[in-house]
Every structure is written in structure tokens, then in C-alpha cells.
Amino acid sequence: MTAEKSNLVTGNTGDWEIVLGLEVHAQVTSNSKLFSGAATTFGSEPNSQVSLVDSAMPGMLPVINEECVRQAVRTGLGLNAAINRFSVFDRKNYFYADLPQGYQISQFKQPIVGEGVITVDLPGGRSKSIGIERLHLEQDAGKSIHDQSPTKSYIDLNRSGVALMEIVSRPDMRSAEEAAAYVKKLRSILRYLGTCDGNMQEGSMRADVNVSVRKPGDELGTRCEIKNMNSIRFMQQAIEYEARRQIEIIEDGGTIDQETRLFDANKGETRSMRSKEEAHDYRYFPDPDLLPLIFSEEFVEAEKAKLPELPDAKKARFIADFGLSPYDAAILVEEQETAAFYEKVADGRDPKLAANWMITELFGNLNKAGKDLSDSPVDEAKLGGLIDLITDNTISGRIAKDVFAEMFESGKDAPTIVEEKGLRQVTDTGAIEELIDSVMASQAEKVAEYRSGKDKLFGFFVGQVMKQSQGKANPAMVNELLKKKLAG
Amino acid sequence: MSDLLSLSLTGARDALKAKKTSSTELTDAYIGAMEAGKSLNAFITETPDKARAMAKASDEKLAKGEGGAMEGLPIGIKDLFCTQGVLTTAASHILDGFKPEYESTVSQNLWNAGAVMLGKLNLDEFAMGSSNETSHYGPVENPWRRSGGDNAKLVPGGSSGGSAAAVAGRLAIAATGTDTGGSIRQPASLCGIVGIKPTYGRCSRWGVVAFASSLDQAGPLTRTVSDAALMLGAMAGHDPKDSTSADLAVPDFEAALTGDVRGMKIGIPKEYRVDGMPAEIDALWQKGAAMLKDAGAEIVDISLPHTKYALPTYYIIAPAEASSNLARYDGVRYGLRVDGDSLNEMYENTRAEGFGDEVKRRILIGTYVLSAGYYDAYYLKAQKVRALIQKDFNDAYQSVDAILTPTAPSAAFAIGENEDDPIKMYLNDVFTVPASLAGLPGISVPVGLSGEGLPLGLQVLGKAFDEETVLKVGGVLEQAAGFDALPGFLAGGK
Amino acid sequence: MSLDKATVAKIAHLARIKTDDAQLDAMVGDLNTILGFVEQLSEVNTDNVEPLASVTGHGLPLRADVVTDGAYPERVLANAPDRAHGYYAVPKVVE
Numbered sequence A: 001m002t003a004e005k006s007n008l009v010t011g012n013t014g015d016w017e018i019v020l021g022l023e024v025h026a027q028v029t030s031n032s033k034l035f036s037g038a039a040t041t042f043g044s045e046p047n048s049q050v051s052l053v054d055s056a057m058p059g060m061l062p063v064i065n066e067e068c069v070r071q072a073v074r075t076g077l078g079l080n081a082a083i084n085r086f087s088v089f090d091r092k093n094y095f096y097a098d099l100p101q102g103y104q105i106s107q108f109k110q111p112i113v114g115e116g117v118i119t120v121d122l123p124g125g126r127s128k129s130i131g132i133e134r135l136h137l138e139q140d141a142g143k144s145i146h147d148q149s150p151t152k153s154y155i156d157l158n159r160s161g162v163a164l165m166e167i168v169s170r171p172d173m174r175s176a177e178e179a180a181a182y183v184k185k186l187r188s189i190l191r192y193l194g195t196c197d198g199n200m201q202e203g204s205m206r207a208d209v210n211v212s213v214r215k216p217g218d219e220l221g222t223r224c225e226i227k228n229m230n231s232i233r234f235m236q237q238a239i240e241y242e243a244r245r246q247i248e249i250i251e252d253g254g255t256i257d258q259e260t261r262l263f264d265a266n267k268g269e270t271r272s273m274r275s276k277e278e279a280h281d282y283r284y285f286p287d288p289d290l291l292p293l294i295f296s297e298e299f300v301e302a303e304k305a306k307l308p309e310l311p312d313a314k315k316a317r318f319i320a321d322f323g324l325s326p327y328d329a330a331i332l333v334e335e336q337e338t339a340a341f342y343e344k345v346a347d348g349r350d351p352k353l354a355a356n357w358m359i360t361e362l363f364g365n366l367n368k369a370g371k372d373l374s375d376s377p378v379d380e381a382k383l384g385g386l387i388d389l390i391t392d393n394t395i396s397g398r399i400a401k402d403v404f405a406e407m408f409e410s411g412k413d414a415p416t417i418v419e420e421k422g423l424r425q426v427t428d429t430g431a432i433e434e435l436i437d438s439v440m441a442s443q444a445e446k447v448a449e450y451r452s453g454k455d456k457l458f459g460f461f462v463g464q465v466m467k468q469s470q471g472k473a474n475p476a477m478v479n480e481l482l483k484k485k486l487a488g
Numbered sequence B: 001m002s003d004l005l006s007l008s009l010t011g012a013r014d015a016l017k018a019k020k021t022s023s024t025e026l027t028d029a030y031i032g033a034m035e036a037g038k039s040l041n042a043f044i045t046e047t048p049d050k051a052r053a054m055a056k057a058s059d060e061k062l063a064k065g066e067g068g069a070m071e072g073l074p075i076g077i078k079d080l081f082c083t084q085g086v087l088t089t090a091a092s093h094i095l096d097g098f099k100p101e102y103e104s105t106v107s108q109n110l111w112n113a114g115a116v117m118l119g120k121l122n123l124d125e126f127a128m129g130s131s132n133e134t135s136h137y138g139p140v141e142n143p144w145r146r147s148g149g150d151n152a153k154l155v156p157g158g159s160s161g162g163s164a165a166a167v168a169g170r171l172a173i174a175a176t177g178t179d180t181g182g183s184i185r186q187p188a189s190l191c192g193i194v195g196i197k198p199t200y201g202r203c204s205r206w207g208v209v210a211f212a213s214s215l216d217q218a219g220p221l222t223r224t225v226s227d228a229a230l231m232l233g234a235m236a237g238h239d240p241k242d243s244t245s246a247d248l249a250v251p252d253f254e255a256a257l258t259g260d261v262r263g264m265k266i267g268i269p270k271e272y273r274v275d276g277m278p279a280e281i282d283a284l285w286q287k288g289a290a291m292l293k294d295a296g297a298e299i300v301d302i303s304l305p306h307t308k309y310a311l312p313t314y315y316i317i318a319p320a321e322a323s324s325n326l327a328r329y330d331g332v333r334y335g336l337r338v339d340g341d342s343l344n345e346m347y348e349n350t351r352a353e354g355f356g357d358e359v360k361r362r363i364l365i366g367t368y369v370l371s372a373g374y375y376d377a378y379y380l381k382a383q384k385v386r387a388l389i390q391k392d393f394n395d396a397y398q399s400v401d402a403i404l405t406p407t408a409p410s411a412a413f414a415i416g417e418n419e420d421d422p423i424k425m426y427l428n429d430v431f432t433v434p435a436s437l438a439g440l441p442g443i444s445v446p447v448g449l450s451g452e453g454l455p456l457g458l459q460v461l462g463k464a465f466d467e468e469t470v471l472k473v474g475g476v477l478e479q480a481a482g483f484d485a486l487p488g489f490l491a492g493g494k
Numbered sequence C: 001m002s003l004d005k006a007t008v009a010k011i012a013h014l015a016r017i018k019t020d021d022a023q024l025d026a027m028v029g030d031l032n033t034i035l036g037f038v039e040q041l042s043e044v045n046t047d048n049v050e051p052l053a054s055v056t057g058h059g060l061p062l063r064a065d066v067v068t069d070g071a072y073p074e075r076v077l078a079n080a081p082d083r084a085h086g087y088y089a090v091p092k093v094v095e
């Protein structure tokens, strides 16, 4: 594969290619933890969602949550991946304050999900396939709090044992933008499936980014892993900073140390993680408290049959059935709720008009107001009602923008606003002719110029007539009648 | 009743049912026995108040003709079982002061059946040992002494040494044990009592301090085979809190003791005739085979070709699992903490002071065999050999119903005698480890005395979840052997 | 394979057990004895042998996704050597 020119970074010694692979940890949507019956809700009192299993009391044993297994299988299917009918839980052994067992139950050699692929949407309607290497189930660790005491760290085990899916990509991304698009797409798929809420602020989804650089065509360079990115924007900044840092080191004759780094959002820098400095030897081995996880083909098939329409399929359908551009379709399918909203608006209406109104007016206004579709003052019926008024010529497209603004502000529906404000379009031939006559009478000189061949003045007359009608005259009728009258 | 302490578990049960004695009377006798037997160091924690309260509750039930299978019977609990609100140590310094907020499934099952708790019994630290000398609370003394008059203090075997000594010395009517590589059967043999390790998965591991998860099994140590049947029935059962617990109904084990082994095929594995095996052990084994033959069983020579590799396999797998299971003892959530300037220092100080030498040895071996570059050569290899060992048994059970072997290669030895050489100590489990690796049930029954007047046991192994056959054959051996020798120390006297 | 002192020191650190020089010397001897003993496994032909996955042979039991546990911070913290404000407390960790 040749490097895409547009992604290359220029250094002192020429162009560099950034190579990125992501390990995304996605919290499985479930009521209880992966191996215990404690709750998973966010933001509870410290150590209040902890069972004796999660706090690794002597003699406590794990019992797996069937819903977490099902969710992992659904996710694997959503990532077009192979579902491994036989998988094994392993212990990953290391000591850390928030790892009460002294090991994390994870999957190493035999994960639940094997290779898959997803298509990410890039600006300009381009797309790219990113390989998925594997998905495995594992336990989350607890949380260490370092800033509450000068001499101590505090440990909260509420997250300890919460189910995570670790989704490992191939090193297929070549820019921060592609990495961002990958995370967005993954998030979109997980949210469609209902297997992860994708809430990055709450840590339900976080990415470890493996960054390396190389001269185009060279072997892979030494990578650094930036841990725990929980914002797409910061992830992009971190990648750009880290790639620069690596290029500078190499260009100065240095070499990259393979290490774990942390992104400091305040400084916009990555730095080496002291606590992870020492080389780990995780001593993975199958967890003897658990047995191999085995499913039948029927189980996998049944889960497949229950999957919802996923973003790619929906996008393809929107392009095929509604004639949308790939770019518009991608925007509309990112969230399931948006796509459903759109389909309601488009039902029985011009789908392209519906898409335009959603993307430009509705999303524009929501963005400005800092609102989500879920708390939009304009619902499907209202936006549809507005589009109906445009289609049946009750109002013009220009007036419709004002109506939309009013609708967004007041929450009233479009017909009410049009009636109240008298914005109904003038389509009465006689009335329009009267307006034209009055404009022509007051602009006799311009009429003469037009008639002597100055065609360009036509636009001027249209403008004048529309102005006289306060924008309410039907523009098409104005055009047609004006042409006739000016022709004499 | 005059001699309460001489009653077996089933005998006492019958006496209680017949109202010939009360649980309070029986329990008080054992509280006195614990006091009298302090020199054995069998208990780490005694709970006489709890015992009396439980006995009282049992008497109320018994008076109404109610109560479970173990109602009113005072037993000891190996201090590897977590007991709610009662110090639980695993005989390790690192669990100093640990009082669990929960009760192990097996001990809860026993309380549900009406049993009375006398206290927590000594063991090798984290059940790692075959002589009970690795306990932080000091060695347990075997109630038996050699007849030659050397009067050396002997080990009770291990790791359930406190349990075995307490039952043999009559400080408890019965006791729980756990067996990872022989920790029920070997001490039972060395103390002249009965011990059964059921099939892996028969008793829940929930709430039992883990040593090696794929091997650990709870079981009873008792004076007779029918006692073992009674108590195992009360301990066993499916537990949804243990993923490796078998979802099978618990048979009526006592009913299996028909005494009839006619037509049964008993295998004698030739590979158990190991180099340097004392002649008296071999003779005892022959004698046991003859007893079963006399009872109408057919004796069949069999081969378990990978027997010799069982011990080295065990000494890879058990330490590997232990190194991971014991990582949770880090000074953060319970037990000992020895401060340090950093978190890592705190960990290192705590674990250095908290663990004894044998536990450290096993943690280090286990850490090494799992470490990068060595996993395949050691751990993976051992799991493959383990598969072969399991296959050996499966093949043998195509042609036999049970297998007869010695339990241990020697009688009880003196405290301190085998301490310096870990391998010599490990060889104690040479006959018990293979069945542990295969997850199979086995019982040790006292059959005779050594030349020095010390008890020797024979082991009966069975098919997975066929404890009934194991008990039945064990019962026939017990009957035929008529072992009635008593140890030098006996609470309440002979 | 035979262990040297440096390797044993490395393992002891992986296992978080502080070990002084004299202890290391003793451990090197003991561990090599044990490793020498388990070395006999190399004689066994295990070509085409699958490692034992579990002695029971049955698959993993699954539990329903229901909250049945937790909500007892006092029981979780009851045995803690050091605690503060509902947390376990440990020597400060620098990340």
C-alpha cells in the first residue's frame, strides 16, 4: 500500500508517515459486573458498588454474566468479525493499587471475537476500511485517587470488575483524523448495538493509541502507547504532538523507546508514565476458577438474527432509496436516533429536502443552542410540517428559514406561525400582476433600458417585486409574469 | 453417657436422636478435650462460646425431633475455610486479624445441617506442606508416638494436620479438611483416621482460601468410613457461586455402604510400586488387596503409565496457580501491612514478612514457570502431561471400578526430620497427587500399623463423581482390617 | 535450565517479595532443586496432546444479569489496615 500523500507529515529530512493502531476499551452495557452481582452505575459513593468478589476477599470466586457474553458476541457480529465458539479467560498478573486480585481476568490467546473490519467515513465522503484484530472481554480495574491527601492514594473499587470489551485495531490508520473517524465509527456501531453507551466523559469508552512514525515504504517504527484517551479532540492533539516528538527525536539522530505515555491536556503534551515504567511480565495463564466459554452455532445465529440495521447498511439504503450524497447519509446515520428522526421527516416527503433541512437548519440551530436531538424544540412532525408548506407553495424557501427560526424559538408549529405572521405566499396571479405593474410604473426608465436590450436588469425587477411583496410572492410566478409584462 | 469422646460421628448422631445424650453435653466434653489437648497445637482459634450457643440451639431442635443430618455434632473447621466474624488465618502471618464478612459455602452447609463449631484448626501455611510444620502458628503434634520409646514428637501430616490430629486425639468428633495434592488423605493415613477427598467440583470452593484452584477440594476427616459418608453428604452440593462446582444431586453416601463388593474389579497399578518403598508399605498394600479379594472383589493388575510424572507436574501447576492466587495478599484490604515509602515497598515488605519460606518458595517457582519465555516449557508442558495422567485413569476405569494403592510412602515422621529437603517432603504426596491432578475421588482408610507402631492407611480411588464406590470399598477395607489401635494421646483417655 | 541469583531477584521483585542477599542465596539452591526435579517432564512425549483445559470437562456456567450483590461498603472496608473517607488508603502512587 502506498502512503497517501495528504497524510504525510513534513520533517527536516523529508516526509514521514504516521502509523496508528488503537485499543479501545468499551464498557459493556449491563446491570451487573462481569464476574459479580454488584451494580455498574456511574458516580456512586466510593466502594458502594463492590462485592466481596470485586474486593478480592480470600476464597471469592468469579461467575460470569451471560449478558456481557451476549453483548460481546453482538459487538463482534457488528464489527463483521469471526465469533470464536471456544474462548478462554486468562489471568493477567501484575500488582497495582486498584487491582485487588493482583491479576485482571482477561482473554489472551483465545479471545471471544477474532478478526473483523469496519468502514470509517472520512471528510469529503471518502471512506476507508480499518481492520479489527480481536475483541476480548475483561474486567475493569478500580480507581486510584491521588489528589486528596499529600501522602496517600485512595482506592475506590466501584469500577473494579465492570465488564469491558477491549477492541484492538490493526495499525491501519495514518492520521489523527483517521483515528478520530475510527473512534466515531466504532462508537456509532456500539451505540446502535446497545452494547456500550459510548460515553467518553464518564470513561465508558477510552482509547489507548499506539503511535509510530516511519519514512513511507519503510518497516514499522518503534511505537509508544498513549494511555486512556477519553476525548476524541484530545486524542487528536495527543497523536499530533506524539508524532512530532518522535520525528524530531529520529531526525536528531535519536531512537524511540517503546513506552507508555500519558497525555497532559493542559500542556498539550505527552509524557512518560512513571508508574508503568518498569517492564511488565504479565504471566498470563488460563484462570483455573473459570472454564472455557463455549457457544453453539445456533446461539451465534440467533444473535445475528436479532441485530439492528447498522450504520453502514443504513447509509447504503439512504443513498440508494433517498438519493442522498454519501456525505449527508453518513451524517444522518451516525446516531440511530438521528436516522430514525430523519426517516420520519422524509416519510412521504422529498428526502433530499428533508436531509438538507435537518443537516443545515436543525443541526445548525441545535449546535448553536448546545442542544441534542433528544431535547430539540423542533420534532419530526414540526419539521415535516414546515417542509410540507414549502412543497405546497404556501411559503417560499426563504420565508421557511424565518419560520424555522421562530419554530425553534417558540416551539410552535409551522402553519400556526405562517398564519399568525401572515407569511402565506402570494400565488394569486392578479395580485402579483398588480405588484409588477406598480414596480414598472415607478421604474419607467429601467423598463426602457431593459426593452432596449439590457437583459441583466431582469434580476433587479424580480428583487423589486419580491421586496414589494415582503418576500411572500411566489418567486416562480413572479418570474413568469414579469417576463411576459416586460416583453410588453 | 460415660464415654462421650469415644463415640463416632454416626454413633453420636444416633445417641443424640435417641436422646441418650445432648449436644450440650457432647459439646462440653469436646470443649474439655480441646483444653486437655492443647499440647497438640491442633487449634489456631477455639470458639467454645459459639459452640455452646450452637449446641443449645441444636438441643432445642433435637428436643422437638427436628434438626439436620449433623444436628448437634461438634466439629472443627480447618482454618482455610472463611468463617464469618471468626478469625481466619490460613495459618499465615499475612492474614493477621482477618475476620471474614462471609461464611464459606461448605461450612455454611455444615451449620445448616446442624453441626456445632468448636474452632479453627491448624494447617500448613496456605495448605502448602505435608507435615503441618509450615504453619505460622507452629507445628501440630501427631497424637501417635513410636512404640520404640524414642518419644520423638511426630508430624500429623499435612496440610490438614490440625484436622487429622484433632480427630485422632479426640479433640473434635470430626473435622473439615482440604486436599490439593493429598492434604486430606496423607494426614488421615499418618494419624490413623479416615479422610476422603471427593471429586473436584463436588464441594464448593467458595469461601475457601485458595491454594491451587484447579486442584483444591474440601472433604471430611473422620474416625470411620460411615462418618465420612455422613459428613461428606452435609458438605457437598452444587453452588452457583463456584463456576467449577458440579451441578449434580448429592447421593445418599451412607446408603452406599452396603459392605458388598462382590464382583467388583479393583485395580492395582504397578507404577505405584515405587523405588525405595518400605517393605511394610508394600506388605500392607498386598494385605489390603487380599482383604478385598476375600470379600469377593476381583483384583486386576493395571497400568497408569504417567504416574511418575504426576509429582513434577503438580509442582509446576500448583505453585503457578498459587503464585497468582496469593497476589491478593498485598496489605491493602485485609490482614498484615508492613509500611514502606512507596506502594511497591509496602507490597514487598508486607509479603516478605507475611509469608513463610515454603510459601515464598512456591510463589517464586510459580512466578518463574509462568514468566515470559518459560510458560511453554513448564506450565503448558505440565498441563499436557496432566491430560495424559487423566487419560491414564480414564483408560484404567474402562476395566476396573476402583483402584487400591498405599496412601503415603511412610508412616508419620519426626518434627524437623524432613524439613531441609523440599523434594523429600514433596514425595509424601507421591500416591495422592495423581488422582488430584485428574480431579478424582479418593479415600484413605487406616489398615495397619508400621513396625514402629504407627498407623498406615490405604487409598481407594474411584471414577469421577463415584464417591459411593470409593466409600463402599473403603468400608469393606475398614471392616476387614478392624483397625482399633489408639494413639498415645487421647483426650478423655482410652 | 538453572536459575542464577539475578534471575531469582527478578522473580522475587515480580512477586513483590523483598528478599535480602542471604535469603536469595538460600532460594537459588532450593529453587534449582525443585526445577531440577520438575525437569523430568521433558522426557514425556506430548506431541499432539492438548493441554488440560479443565478437569471437569463441562462448559462455563452463566449467571443472569441482575444486581444481587454490593451496597455494603462497611463490609468491604471492615478489615482494611488503612482507610479514609470510604476509601482504602495506600502509600501515595505517582503516575
Ligand SMILES: [Mg+2]
Residues within 6 Å of the ligand: A023, A166, A208
Ligand atoms: Mg491493552
Ligand SMILES: [Zn+2]
Residues within 6 Å of the ligand: A025, A138, A166
Ligand atoms: Zn485491556
